[in-house]
Amino acid sequence: MNYYPKTIQNLIECYNKLPSIGKKTAERLALATLNLDQNVIDLFTKSLIDSKQKIKKCSKCNNYCEKEFCDICLDDMRDSKILCVVEDPKNIILFERLGIFKGKYHVLDALISPLEDISPEDINLEKLIKRVDSEDIKEIVLALKPSIEGETTSLYISKILKDKDVLVTKIAHGVPLGADIDYVDSLTLELALENRKEISD
Amino acid sequence: MNYYPKTIQNLIECYNKLPSIGKKTAERLALATLNLDQNVIDLFTKSLIDSKQKIKKCSKCNNYCEKEFCDICLDDMRDSKILCVVEDPKNIILFERLGIFKGKYHVLDALISPLEDISPEDINLEKLIKRVDSEDIKEIVLALKPSIEGETTSLYISKILKDKDVLVTKIAHGVPLGADIDYVDSLTLELALENRKEISD
Numbered sequence: 001m002n003y004y005p006k007t008i009q010n011l012i013e014c015y016n017k018l019p020s021i022g023k024k025t026a027e028r029l030a031l032a033t034l035n036l037d038q039n040v041i042d043l044f045t046k047s048l049i050d051s052k053q054k055i056k057k058c059s060k061c062n063n064y065c066e067k068e069f070c071d072i073c074l075d076d077m078r079d080s081k082i083l084c085v086v087e088d089p090k091n092i093i094l095f096e097r098l099g100i101f102k103g104k105y106h107v108l109d110a111l112i113s114p115l116e117d118i119s120p121e122d123i124n125l126e127k128l129i130k131r132v133d134s135e136d137i138k139e140i141v142l143a144l145k146p147s148i149e150g151e152t153t154s155l156y157i158s159k160i161l162k163d164k165d166v167l168v169t170k171i172a173h174g175v176p177l178g179a180d181i182d183y184v185d186s187l188t189l190e191l192a193l194e195n196r197k198e199i200s201d
Numbered sequence: 202m203n204y205y206p207k208t209i210q211n212l213i214e215c216y217n218k219l220p221s222i223g224k225k226t227a228e229r230l231a232l233a234t235l236n237l238d239q240n241v242i243d244l245f246t247k248s249l250i251d252s253k254q255k256i257k258k259c260s261k262c263n264n265y266c267e268k269e270f271c272d273i274c275l276d277d278m279r280d281s282k283i284l285c286v287v288e289d290p291k292n293i294i295l296f297e298r299l300g301i302f303k304g305k306y307h308v309l310d311a312l313i314s315p316l317e318d319i320s321p322e323d324i325n326l327e328k329l330i331k332r333v334d335s336e337d338i339k340e341i342v343l344a345l346k347p348s349i350e351g352e353t354t355s356l357y358i359s360k361i362l363k364d365k366d367v368l369v370t371k372i373a374h375g376v377p378l379g380a381d382i383d384y385v386d387s388l389t390l391e392l393a394l395e396n397r398k399e400i401s402d
Contacts, residue, residue: 003297005267010248045246047211066206096204
């Protein structure tokens with residue numbers, strides 16, 4: 001039996017479609033929605049409609065944008081010679097918050113995964129190769145997650161770009177700062193040991 | 202600096218207005234919203250608009266409804282002689298899920314709280330008294346939370362209904378089933394001791 005009026009039931013159903021929002025949380029959010037101000041509701045509905053109509057992928061790097069190119073690609077102050085390759089647009093935000101990377105980005109949208117039947121053709125690689133061929137790019141920094149899929153993708157990209165005049169690098173993996181070495185997984189520890197560096201004065 | 206396109210920023214801001222949704226979760230939900238199907242987005246926007254335009258309070262019991270009266274008040278199969286008084290419409294759902302209460306409800310919308318400057322006039326009491334006077338009500342079951350505000354409100358209601366021909370009862374407070382007695386707070390334990398019952402065969 002449904003105890004709530006139809007509108008509240010619909011709200012619960014919609015919130016429930018979002019990741020990690022269960023039935024109980026969806027119910028709580030739906031009831032809280034009833035108490036939102038009219039201007040918040042207006043902005044919310046407008047943004048939802050816009051999310052389908054306005055949000056596109058940048059024609060160059062595949063980041064989210066509302067025009068043909070994203071703000072980062074359009075920014076002439078940034079270094080076009082260095083590209084950071086990430087899996088997801090939200091990874092860009094992490095680097096942007098850090099504020100030290102001044103190059104541009106390229107979003108793959110997925111990683112090569114034979115298990116999930118994602119082959120190199122299914123990820124946004126063709127555009128990356130075109131960019132390397134047509135733009136004056138000196139370095140590609142691969143910033144993919146340190147999983148089997150991430151490593152496979154990194155390896156694949158470094159192979160297809162081998163013959164081109166571009167340096168392919170990868171962000172370092174190792175023991176994170178502040179982490180207790182006891183709790184670091186063995187694969188990370190192995191990588192950290194492999195990539196050990198001489199201590200300079 | 203804002204790293205996301207305006208629409209995504211707006212979505213983050215709206216989700217962030219909901220209780221217990223922080224900046225990080227709001228960001229995650231906003232990005233997940235971009236992947237929702239068009240029909241979910243349509244239902245979501247419609248429900249948000251309806252939440253302001255259609256959802257009203259039942260003229261009789263103050264429960265959420267979309268017409269003048271809520272489904273429970275309109276249900277002739279239910280016992281109109283017994284009213285369960287709750288603080289919030291969502292408390293009704295708890296009882297309805299239980300499925301054993303067959304009477305009707307009355308929602309107060311708040312509890313008397315001198316600290317928060319909520320006096321008896323600020324809660325939905327006048328309508329309750331009118332209902333007792335005009336309807337054939339035999340029993341009022343107070344199901345308010347066992348806090349100072351809840352107890353004050355229960356006491357106040359029982360006092361103003363004292364001279365009327367209606368039985369006022371209160372749901373039992375005590376040690377919850379399955380709870381370890383070690384972890385039950387002292388006030389609950391005191392109530393449980395006070396309300397002890399003879400064991401019948």
